[in-house]
Amino acid sequence: MFGISPIGWVHTLGSPPAIPLAIYMFGRHGRILPRSTLGIVYFVSMLIGGGTTFLVAQQPVSYAIGTVTILLLLAGYGIGRISSFGRVRKYLETIFLSLTAFLLILPTVTEILRRVPDGHPLVTDLKSPLLLVSQASLLIILIVGLSAQIIHLRRQGRRGA
Numbered sequence: 001m002f003g004i005s006p007i008g009w010v011h012t013l014g015s016p017p018a019i020p021l022a023i024y025m026f027g028r029h030g031r032i033l034p035r036s037t038l039g040i041v042y043f044v045s046m047l048i049g050g051g052t053t054f055l056v057a058q059q060p061v062s063y064a065i066g067t068v069t070i071l072l073l074l075a076g077y078g079i080g081r082i083s084s085f086g087r088v089r090k091y092l093e094t095i096f097l098s099l100t101a102f103l104l105i106l107p108t109v110t111e112i113l114r115r116v117p118d119g120h121p122l123v124t125d126l127k128s129p130l131l132l133v134s135q136a137s138l139l140i141i142l143i144v145g146l147s148a149q150i151i152h153l154r155r156q157g158r159r160g161a
Contacts, residue, residue: 003115008056015049015104018042022101026145030152032097034077046073046100062107069103072096087157094149102142109134 004012021042025032033039050073053066076096079089113123113131123131 005056007052011049011052011056014052015045016108018045018049018101018104019108021045022104026098026101031094031149032076032101034080034093034097043073043077046104049104065103065107069100072100072103076100090153091150094153095146098142098146098149102138106135106138109138 021038022032025036025038025042032042034043046069050066050070053062053069057063057066073096076093079085079092079096082089085092110131113128113134114121116122125131
């Protein structure tokens, strides 16, 4: 079904739990909280998705997205443990982890549009207006979302000072 291999199904079913987790944490906390239970599940789900990208990728850009996602994920989860970054840690952590969510959602939307409905996908060309508008919309959401997160963190910092 949908021309997906068994390892492709592991990739396809392993990473999507991160999407509702990210949306919930963005809505509830304004950012992904790496040291929470949901943050740990997000991390594992993203590692499954990012790691299996190398086994299922058919486009060179997929390897780049997988590599960047894993690097940002590790940086986002690791930076909070490095005290020399001081107050900037929370900003970097937020930016890195928000970018991981974007790098998961962007190819997910692209693949859904290119595969569904089975046999007659909504998009057959990577230059399709529907696909390009969808991708541009996600980029706008990322820019607005990161801006809102940074403003929120600055306000929190001022209240705490």
